[in-house]
Amino acid sequence: MLVGCGGQAVNAAAVISEKPAAVTAIRAGKLIDVGTGHVLANQIIVIRGTKIEAVGADVTIPDGAKVIDLSKMTVLPGLIDCHTHLADLADAEPLNVLQKSVAETVYLAIPNASVTLLAGFTTVRDVGVYRAFNDVAMRDAIENGIIIGPRMYVAGAYVTITGGAGAMTGLPPDIQLPLDLRFGVADGPWEVRQRIRDLAHRGADHIKVLSTGAVLTHGSNPKSVEFTPEELRAAVEEAANFGLRVEAHAHAAEGIKNAIRAGVASIEHATLIDDEGIALAKQHGTYLDMDIYDEECIQSSSSTPADFLRHDAELGEAQRRNFTKAVRAGVKMSFGTDAGVCPHGINARQFAFMVKYGMTPMQAIQSATVNAADLIGHSELFGSITAGKSADIIAVNGDPLADIRELEHVHFVMKEGKVYKQGD
Numbered sequence: 496m497l498v499g500c501g502g503q504a505v506n507a508a509a510v511i512s513e514k515p516a517a518v519t520a521i522r523a524g525k526l527i528d529v530g531t532g533h534v535l536a537n538q539i540i541v542i543r544g545t546k547i548e549a550v551g552a553d554v555t556i557p558d559g560a561k562v563i564d565l566s567k568m569t570v571l572p573g574l575i576d577c578h579t580h581l582a583d584l585a586d587a588e589p590l591n592v593l594q595k596s597v598a599e600t601v602y603l604a605i606p607n608a609s610v611t612l613l614a615g616f617t618t619v620r621d622v623g624v625y626r627a628f629n630d631v632a633m634r635d636a637i638e639n640g641i642i643i644g645p646r647m648y649v650a651g652a653y654v655t656i657t658g659g660a661g662a663m664t665g666l667p668p669d670i671q672l673p674l675d676l677r678f679g680v681a682d683g684p685w686e687v688r689q690r691i692r693d694l695a696h697r698g699a700d701h702i703k704v705l706s707t708g709a710v711l712t713h714g715s716n717p718k719s720v721e722f723t724p725e726e727l728r729a730a731v732e733e734a735a736n737f738g739l740r741v742e743a744h745a746h747a748a749e750g751i752k753n754a755i756r757a758g759v760a761s762i763e764h765a766t767l768i769d770d771e772g773i774a775l776a777k778q779h780g781t782y783l784d785m786d787i788y789d790e791e792c793i794q795s796s797s798s799t800p801a802d803f804l805r806h807d808a809e810l811g812e813a814q815r816r817n818f819t820k821a822v823r824a825g826v827k828m829s830f831g832t833d834a835g836v837c838p839h840g841i842n843a844r845q846f847a848f849m850v851k852y853g854m855t856p857m858q859a860i861q862s863a864t865v866n867a868a869d870l871i872g873h874s875e876l877f878g879s880i881t882a883g884k885s886a887d888i889i890a891v892n893g894d895p896l897a898d899i900r901e902l903e904h905v906h907f908v909m910k911e912g913k914v915y916k917q918g919d
Contacts (some may be wrong), residue, residue: 521562525569525894529878537552538570539555540888541550544912547718552628568906570890571860575864577782582630611834612644620701620742621649622650646698650699654691654702655681658711658714663677684726708724708743709744710803722750727753727754745762745763745766748771761782764814780826784870786832794811813853828854832847847903848900852888864878865878
């Protein structure tokens with residue numbers, strides 16, 4: 496115990512904890528202002544602790560600040576992927592999870608987080624795991640500094656009908672799965688509400704419902720409608736009671752429209768969305784989160800089960816055509832890759848496909864920054880290089896507005912003021 500002025504006792508630990516936050520200044524040759532869609536030259540970014548303190552061409556670098564010279568590079572906000580599966584095994588066959596213990600699954604998933612961060616993705620919305628709450632554990636391990644990875648917003652488990660798109664299917668009926676592999680199964684509005692209550696109390700940040708069948712589920716049909724409109728409305732209402740948003744996996748046109756009318760924040764995949772669905776999405780302000788790259792991985796992998804390939808037949812090109820229509824219609828679009836279908840860490844390969852199918856490079860970048868932050872519901876925390884926001888900053892050597900594939904080669908990664916990558 497120390498004694499301060501006037502004889503008042505002062506706690507020594509408190510004095511030590513008040514050490515000033517480290518100050519860093521970045522010299523940015525070009526800075527992509529995703530809010531305005533402009534490129535700014537010769538900017539100074541001052542970072543105090545984990546936050547951006549000031550940005551501008553006339554900002555003074557504080558005395559004693561550590562200076563990072565990115566004056567020959569293009570600087571932009573940390574990227575955001577709104578559809579990942581970091582906490583699951585990256586395996587074409589979901590049933591292979593049954594060959595691993597919970598502990599094995601957790602350890603094997605750890606590299607998914609680090610390679611994603613080092614690829615320039617400082618935030619992800621992780622949208623479901625087969626083993627319930629592995630994603631909650633990974634999120635918390637990253638937050639506590641146990642492992643490195645992006646900031647994670649997690650679903651906890653898939654909310655799905657019995658035998659549905661998010662269920663562990665393909666087993667004989669006399670085999671009973673453990674609770675963590677069937678946690679989110681719900682039939683009827685009241686069961687849906689109960690599952691969402693359970694997920695909310697156990698740490699979920701958002702809710703993932705499966706409105707239609709799936710490509711990568713045994714015994715499923717992507718063109719089928721699963722949850723009813725009543726069940727979907729119950730999900731959105733119950734999630735809202737806990738301040739949570741809902742995203743809906745949906746391939747089939749009617750399942751997409753059911754979910755939009757129910758009030759979900761985003762449609763995942765949106766593969767077979769029709770003109771009415773596009774109009775509804777625009778009317779309701781619903782984001783489309785369309786994973787238009789992973790078709791390459793589904794079709795090229797030698798381990799993709801034959802029934803999954805049959806499910807996928809002709810869907811890839813249909814999804815890409817509908818992506819183009821949605822972009823032209825001015826629907827809100829976010830960046831989501833379904834990472835895990837393709838290897839983790841190559842998320843940025845989707846940008847080139849988004850540009851090929853109708854977006855400008857700036858629109859594609861905005862989909863993974865300001866738009867993605869808005870969808871997740873934390874625009875005040877990240878998504879742009881703005882004073883007061885988290886210091887999530889990346890840089891590339893070239894100009895991604897001239898060649899969007901520059902984002903596949905991120906050379907500098909900072910998350911919350913800490914540098915995780917500098918150079919090749």
